[in-house]
Amino acid sequence: LDSILSARKISAKIITPEAGVLTALYEGKGQASRQIQNLYGKNSKYYVGNLKHVQQIIAGHSYFTDAGDSTILNVRNSLRDTAAAYKIPFWQSEYSMLGSGYKEGAKGKISGMDCALFLSKIIYHDLVIANASAWQLWNAWEPGNADFDTRYYLLALKTNAENTEGDFAITKNLWALGSYSRFIRPGMQRIITARNDSLTDLQVAQNVMLSAFADQKKVVAVAVNYTKSSQNIDLKITGINKAKTITQYLTTEQAEDNMRPIKLNSVKKIRLQPRSIVTIVIEKQ
Numbered sequence: 001l002d003s004i005l006s007a008r009k010i011s012a013k014i015i016t017p018e019a020g021v022l023t024a025l026y027e028g029k030g031q032a033s034r035q036i037q038n039l040y041g042k043n044s045k046y047y048v049g050n051l052k053h054v055q056q057i058i059a060g061h062s063y064f065t066d067a068g069d070s071t072i073l074n075v076r077n078s079l080r081d082t083a084a085a086y087k088i089p090f091w092q093s094e095y096s097m098l099g100s101g102y103k104e105g106a107k108g109k110i111s112g113m114d115c116a117l118f119l120s121k122i123i124y125h126d127l128v129i130a131n132a133s134a135w136q137l138w139n140a141w142e143p144g145n146a147d148f149d150t151r152y153y154l155l156a157l158k159t160n161a162e163n164t165e166g167d168f169a170i171t172k173n174l175w176a177l178g179s180y181s182r183f184i185r186p187g188m189q190r191i192i193t194a195r196n197d198s199l200t201d202l203q204v205a206q207n208v209m210l211s212a213f214a215d216q217k218k219v220v221a222v223a224v225n226y227t228k229s230s231q232n233i234d235l236k237i238t239g240i241n242k243a244k245t246i247t248q249y250l251t252t253e254q255a256e257d258n259m260r261p262i263k264l265n266s267v268k269k270i271r272l273q274p275r276s277i278v279t280i281v282i283e284k285q
Helices: 002-007 035-040 069-085 112-129 172-181
Strands: 058-061 090-094 132-135 141-143 155-159 166-170 189-191 208-214 218-225 231-233 243-251 260-264 270-272 276-284
Touching: 035 058, 035 069, 069 090, 069 112, 112 132, 112 172, 112 208, 112 218, 112 276, 172 243, 172 276, 208 231, 218 270, 270 276
Parallel strands: 058 090, 090 132, 141 155
Antiparallel strands: 155 166, 189 208, 208 218, 218 276, 231 270, 243 260, 243 276
């Protein structure tokens, strides 16, 4: 394929691999295993890093690596370390809550907000722990209920039997994804964050998950409060003496809280409501 693209003077790029599960990127014994080592190890007979049209990116799906916080962390730590060793960026290229991990041991139906919080948890861990530089969801819409078990979609379709007409409802997943994608734009860089509560990464997965991104004009912080109680955070951002504007976008289980904008005067003592997703946008002066 690479030689044909060159011969026909086509500028298209090839992204390989795109693993169906993240673990296949760095471990295993089958023919589709250890894809980073096999495709980007310079001594491998399958090495593709020298091909003109191959984009220097690995991609993989986050399906079935979300059953329990330890699994979420261990897989993404291993992926990050392997990708770093081969100096190859990682894209998370497909995810929905296919397995039962999103239930986190609960029985029965899972509320739309709980699904949205779990989606936010996976996005956080893929971006912060696995160091993904792109993140993509599998499905935008399909028939379903917007209030519970919103595993696969952002919009729940309500159609007639023939699927020729109907309506739709917006799920909390849309606002969870939008809390990241609406504000974290191409060209931004993730900022390394530090916290003073001494929580381990495993503890953070059930507490407040904070990530931050910046460009020349703004800083964007996304805080996912996974707890059932209010939490206060103080943001200390180096390099910003004075902010032009500070806006918080709040998503909770309440019907009106869908990235609801709230103007702030300071980044001190920002209150995070229980089981909420908050994006804080700081416009630089």
